[in-house]
Structures are given as C-alpha cells and as structure tokens.
Amino acid sequence: MSQNNLQEQPFKSGRLNLDPDGAEQGLAQLVLTVIELLRQLVEKQAIRRVDGGTLSEEQIEQLGVALMNLEVKMDELKEIFDLNDEDLNIDLGPLGNLL
Template sequence: MSPVERPSRRIVADPDTVERDLTRLVLTVVELVRQLVERQCVRRMEQGDLTDDQIETLGVTLMRLEEAMGDLCDRFGLTPQDLNLDLGPLGTLLPTND
C-alpha cells in the first residue's frame, strides 16, 4: 500500500466543533461511570448491604446526576445516543436498551 493509499492516523480537529467534541467525550466517561455506580448500587441493594436511608440517598443522588447529564446534553446539543461510542467489532461502549 503506497503512502497515498494508507488511511491517516492523525486526529483531524475541527476548530468549530472542538468544544462540543470534547464535551461529548467527557460526558461519555461520566455516563459510563454513572451507569457503573448505578449497577453497583442495585447489586448492593439486592444483597441487603444498604440501609433504607442509604438507598434513599443513593436514589436521589443518581436521579439528580441523570437530570444534570440531560441538562448538559441539551446545552451542547447532544443526545444519549451521541454518548455511546462505537468501538467497532467490540460493539458500543454503553449498553443499549434494545
């Protein structure tokens, strides 16, 4: 394959979208962590490791975080689907609700 035919491995950053793209990446990481924490909380709740007060506190906290994520996505014109990175043969980063 000649140098002309090889795909470029350089990042092409568009100055007009760099803020949105960076926000998308950061929100993707935050959403991944939020989903992992939510699953951990559910697991601990099902095992009986949490008191009723802890369950209430975690529930309210997770709801507020989900609302904040929605607000940030709206602010930057992103949808939840925009945060789900395609990892090629591995599938998507975040689970889908299909």
C-alpha cells in the same frame, strides 16, 4: 476516512467529532460519554448493594436521590451541548458500541 468525512458526520455516526472547529463539542461529547459510562456502572453497583441487603433504608434513599440528581444534571448538560443518548454511545469499531 478522510478529514472531510469526519467534519460531515459530527455525531450521528456514533464516532467522536474530530473537527478542529468543533473541538468544544467533541470534548463535551467525550466527557459526557465517560460520565454516562461511570453513572451506569455506579447504578449497577448500587442495585447490587440494595439487592444484597448491605444498605440501610436511609442509605438506599440517599443513593436513589443522588442517582436521580445525576441523571437530571446529565440531561441538562446534554441539552446545553445539543447531544442525545445516541451521541454518547461511541462506536469502538470491532468492539462494538460503548454503551
């Protein structure tokens, strides 16, 4: 893929934006992608712990509030950087999509 093709397809291709002029946007996309991946992993682990009965009712409530707050903050950041969920699902080539 040529340099021009990378500039013409900033996010919709599922790949990172490598355009030097859009470095801030590309960096935001990468950082938010990593945060979203970690958020999903934490959420799955939290569900396992809740299902396993290892948390008190208070801990379950605190965990739920924390996860909701993180989701709200992610939505705010996606809006600030004009990104959507598709933009965070980076194409890893033969490995498929990240999220």
